[in-house]
Structures are given as C-alpha cells and as structure tokens.
Amino acid sequence: MLSLYGPLLEENVAIGQLGQSLDGHIATCTGASHYVTGPESLINLHRLRALADAVVVGRATVEADDPQLTVRHVEGPNPLRVVIDVHGRIDDGARVFHGPAPGALRLTGIDTPPLPGVESMALPLDGAGRIAPDAILRALAARGCRRVLIEGGGRIVSCFVAARALDRLHLAIAPLITGSGRSGLSLPGVADLGDAIRPDARHYPMGRDVLFDLDLRRRAEGPA
Ligand SMILES: NC(=O)c1ccc[n+]([C@@H]2O[C@H](COP(=O)([O-])OP(=O)(O)OC[C@H]3O[C@@H](n4cnc5c(N)ncnc54)[C@H](OP(=O)(O)O)[C@@H]3O)[C@@H](O)[C@H]2O)c1
Incomplete structure (x- = not known):
C-alpha cells in the first residue's frame, strides 16, 4: 500500500x-x-502510530478512553505519546504516562503546575487558551519528532485542520448511525461551496469501513 503509507515516510509530515x-x-x-x-x-491506526515519531491526543480523549497509544496490532516502534493538557486536569494515573519507551510528554500552559514523574513542556497560549498547532509541531520537531500523528479527538484534529497545520487526514467512515454524539470535524462554516476545503482524496476499503486519505496540501482537480 505504497500510495497510502508512502507519503507518511517523508521527513516532515503531520x-x-x-x-x-x-x-x-x-x-x-x-x-x-x-x-x-x-x-x-x-x-x-496502529500502522500510523508505528510510522509516527509522536502521537498527540487532546485532554478529553485521555479522560474518555485512558488510551495507551502504543503499537500493538502491527509490528513497529512505539511513538512518543503526547497529551495536550493546558490546565493540568489529567492525573498521573493515566495509562498514557506509564507505557514503554520513548515515554510520554505532557504539553501545558506556562502556569500549569508540574505532575511528578511526568515530563511536561510549557508552551504559550493564545487568547482562546489554546496552543497554536504550529507551536506544537515546532516543539516536537525540536526534539526530533518530525512525523506526527494527531490521533484525536475531534476538537484537536479540527484545531489542526483550521490552522492548516496538517498535511494529510485519514478519515475512516463506518457504516453506522449514532444519531448524536461527539463530533468529528467541527470548523467555521463557509457560505459558498467554492470556499469549502476540497482536498485531493483517495479512498480505500477497510473491511466494512471506507478510509478517505485526504491530501490537505493539494486541492482536488475539477469543478469547485
Ligand atoms: N473515533 C476516533 O477516531 C476517536 C479518536 C480519539 C478520540 N475519540 C473520542 O473523542 C472524544 C474526545 O474528543 P473531543 O473532541 O471531545 O476532545 P479532544 O480533542 O480529545 O480534547 C479536547 C481538549 O484538548 C485540549 N486541546 C485540544 N487542542 C488544544 C490546543 N490546540 N491547545 C490547547 N488545548 C487543546 C483542550 O483541553 P481543555 O478543555 O482542558 O483546555 C480541549 O478541550 C472521546 O469520547 C474519545 O473517546 C474518538
């Protein structure tokens, strides 16, 4: 599957x-x-983790899932596990902080107290109390993480899409209807369809799901 995973082998990719x-x-x-x-x-998903130097999740995902963020369903190295927790709401019992090498990193605001036994890095917040996606990618690149997977949830991935900080997006669509629930992408709306994000897209069957591999750096050809 070179067309699907080949682009992720580039030197710098989010x-x-x-x-x-x-x-x-x-x-x-x-x-x-x-x-x-x-x-x-x-x-x-585990293949993406194995190809990534770092995998990043939002605070709400750790609270909901208590994920390990390790590679278990394919062979490959574990990534650095990064949690964005600007206010320090996640406690040191979270599984993500206790996995194998290369360990975990907590990204916080400047004034957030440290969490004993957990490596933290403080970054400046914008007026909305957010860390700019570019600042996150720069901080990870500075410690050698140049292939970065933003694993979820919807709010952090939306933040990266809105900031145009992602190169690609894997959107797996399952044939089920939940009625309501936690949103995936949620972005400011466009009045004109010509202003919609219309990335170059390929799709792949994944069992009963369909995976859309979106190249967010290239606009789809054809009529808008
Ligand atoms: N199906 C999937 O692929 C998938 C993947 C992952 C998670 N999930 C599910 O998604 C749900 C959680 O998703 P969610 O959208 O509610 O939340 P989320 O994206 O996991 O976390 C959002 C929180 O992370 C922090 N955050 C995110 N981006 C930030 C930024 N740029 N700067 C500073 N802080 C930032 C903020 O924390 P504060 O509020 O503390 O400021 C924000 O409220 C869970 O139910 C989980 O099970 C599903």
Whole structure:
C-alpha cells in the first residue's frame, strides 16, 4: 500500500486521523468510542502510530478512553505519546504516562503546575487558551519528532485542520448511525461551496469501513 503509507515516510509530515459514523460522530453522546470503526481500521491506526515519531491526543480523549497509544496490532516502534493538557486536569494515573519507551510528554500552559514523574513542556497560549498547532509541531520537531500523528479527538484534529497545520487526514467512515454524539470535524462554516476545503482524496476499503486519505496540501482537480 505504497500510495497510502508512502507519503507518511517523508521527513516532515503531520497527519490527523478520525474514525467516524456515517452521521459524523467519533463517539456516542457518553463519549464511548470503542469501536466506532472496525478491526481493519484499528490496524490502520496502529500502522500510523508505528510510522509516527509522536502521537498527540487532546485532554478529553485521555479522560474518555485512558488510551495507551502504543503499537500493538502491527509490528513497529512505539511513538512518543503526547497529551495536550493546558490546565493540568489529567492525573498521573493515566495509562498514557506509564507505557514503554520513548515515554510520554505532557504539553501545558506556562502556569500549569508540574505532575511528578511526568515530563511536561510549557508552551504559550493564545487568547482562546489554546496552543497554536504550529507551536506544537515546532516543539516536537525540536526534539526530533518530525512525523506526527494527531490521533484525536475531534476538537484537536479540527484545531489542526483550521490552522492548516496538517498535511494529510485519514478519515475512516463506518457504516453506522449514532444519531448524536461527539463530533468529528467541527470548523467555521463557509457560505459558498467554492470556499469549502476540497482536498485531493483517495479512498480505500477497510473491511466494512471506507478510509478517505485526504491530501490537505493539494486541492482536488475539477469543478469547485
Ligand atoms: N473515533 C476516533 O477516531 C476517536 C479518536 C480519539 C478520540 N475519540 C473520542 O473523542 C472524544 C474526545 O474528543 P473531543 O473532541 O471531545 O476532545 P479532544 O480533542 O480529545 O480534547 C479536547 C481538549 O484538548 C485540549 N486541546 C485540544 N487542542 C488544544 C490546543 N490546540 N491547545 C490547547 N488545548 C487543546 C483542550 O483541553 P481543555 O478543555 O482542558 O483546555 C480541549 O478541550 C472521546 O469520547 C474519545 O473517546 C474518538
């Protein structure tokens, strides 16, 4: 699958991923997300982790899933596991902080107290209390992480898409309808369809799911 994974072998690449229902939800309204998508999509996710130097998740994903963020369903190295927790709400019991090498990193605001036993890096916040995606990617590049997977949830991936900080997005769509739930992508709307993000796209069957591999650096050819 060189067309799918080849672009991720570039020197500097940021890729987002989300697995969602047909109606655009990445979890139920209670936050349950295991598993929106099927086993083939889970293997694809672990392959992305194995190709990444660092995998980044938002605070709400750690609270909902207590993920390990390690590579278990394919062979390959574990990435650095990065949690964005600007206010220091996640406690030191989270599994993500206790996995194998190369360990975990907590990205916080400047005034957030340290968490004993957990490596933290403080970065400046913007007026909305967010760390700019570019600043996150620069901080990770400075410690040698040049292939970065933004694994979720919807708010952090949306933040990276809105900032145009992603090169690619793997959007796995499962044939299920949850009715309501946690949103996948949520971005400022456009009035004109000509202003919609219309990336170059390929799609791949993943069991019962369909994976859209979106090249966010290239606009699709053809009529807008
Ligand atoms: N299906 C999937 O592919 C998938 C993948 C991952 C997670 N999930 C599910 O998604 C749900 C969580 O997703 P979510 O969208 O609610 O939340 P999320 O993206 O996991 O986390 C959002 C929080 O992370 C922090 N954050 C994110 N970007 C930031 C930035 N640029 N600067 C500073 N802080 C930032 C903020 O924390 P503060 O509020 O503390 O400021 C923000 O509220 C869970 O139910 C989980 O199970 C599904």
